[in-house]
Amino acid sequence: MRVAAAAAAVVVWAVLTSAAPTKRQSAGTDIDAVILQYALTLEHLENAFYKKALSEWDVEAFTDAGFSEKFYDDLKYVAHDEEGHVVYLEAGLAAAGAVPVAACQYSFPMTDPKSFVALAAVIEGVGVSAYLGAAPLVTSKAYLTAAGAILVTEALHQSQQRAAIGETPAANVFGTPLGFNAVYSIASAFITSCPASNMALPVMAYPALSVTSGMPTAPGARVNLVPQTMPTSPFSVTFVSGLDIVAVAPSSMEGGMIMAEVPMMVEGQSYAFLTRDNSGNLTDSNIVAGPVILEVTPRAPVFNLTIT
Numbered sequence: 001m002r003v004a005a006a007a008a009a010v011v012v013w014a015v016l017t018s019a020a021p022t023k024r025q026s027a028g029t030d031i032d033a034v035i036l037q038y039a040l041t042l043e044h045l046e047n048a049f050y051k052k053a054l055s056e057w058d059v060e061a062f063t064d065a066g067f068s069e070k071f072y073d074d075l076k077y078v079a080h081d082e083e084g085h086v087v088y089l090e091a092g093l094a095a096a097g098a099v100p101v102a103a104c105q106y107s108f109p110m111t112d113p114k115s116f117v118a119l120a121a122v123i124e125g126v127g128v129s130a131y132l133g134a135a136p137l138v139t140s141k142a143y144l145t146a147a148g149a150i151l152v153t154e155a156l157h158q159s160q161q162r163a164a165i166g167e168t169p170a171a172n173v174f175g176t177p178l179g180f181n182a183v184y185s186i187a188s189a190f191i192t193s194c195p196a197s198n199m200a201l202p203v204m205a206y207p208a209l210s211v212t213s214g215m216p217t218a219p220g221a222r223v224n225l226v227p228q229t230m231p232t233s234p235f236s237v238t239f240v241s242g243l244d245i246v247a248v249a250p251s252s253m254e255g256g257m258i259m260a261e262v263p264m265m266v267e268g269q270s271y272a273f274l275t276r277d278n279s280g281n282l283t284d285s286n287i288v289a290g291p292v293i294l295e296v297t298p299r300a301p302v303f304n305l306t307i308t
Helices: 031-056 059-064 069-095 113-137 141-164 180-190
Strands: 002-004 191-193 209-211 222-227 236-241 244-248 252-254 257-261 268-275 287-296
Touching: 031 069, 031 113, 031 141, 031 180, 059 069, 069 141, 113 141, 113 180, 113 268, 113 287, 180 191, 180 287, 209 268, 222 268, 222 287, 236 287
Parallel strands: 209 287
Antiparallel strands: 002 244, 209 222, 222 257, 236 244, 236 268, 252 257, 268 287
């Protein structure tokens, strides 16, 4: 079943916060200030991520891995961007009388330039999904404009990294919004601890879902999903891609593994959940597990050359 993903969008700038909480916490009543804190926490993570990579591998390491010197130089601009986002958000929060959250401690599963760039493409994609999902909740037009300006830059970063690893830079007609807890469920894997002085953020991690079939996959192909705990009640596999939410019945279940067919409209960096029904409803009460990140090779583009 298909529904507009925007209907499921909730506050989501969460590649962020401490990895420990699994329950929702109170974050006050000023939603714009909370969203800016989420944005800052996301930017802290990305800032640390790029600086760690550039401190560990020099241009020779990148060229030996098959990347160009130009790509390496462009990574410096990305690192500059992420630091600039941190400085901008810290200044804005301080001017509003808020105490900006500090950077956390992180663990990134990267061992060489190739694994770094592959992870960068994913992290930037999750960041884009987070900013998109939060947009409907921002009440200040000034804040919304600032967030939109950062979102554009994050999307450019994502396209740059995707192109470098042979993925289609713009694989979907639309970006993919994700809910607050969905982003946190992905992000918590990178965060080991946060300062106790940081404000509490409203987070809740869903039960884990992983994929064992190779990536990238393709529309119409089957993926093998492994939940942390196999559902005991009927469920659907719900895919989120661009502005589509598509729920399908599992193709088969065997040995703790769930097989499902990727819907034809799923393209690019997309996400899959296990849900209690096929309504496309991605509220907390309807999500059983997930999300898991899927890379889906887009179909050949089709368009009309006639200008009307």
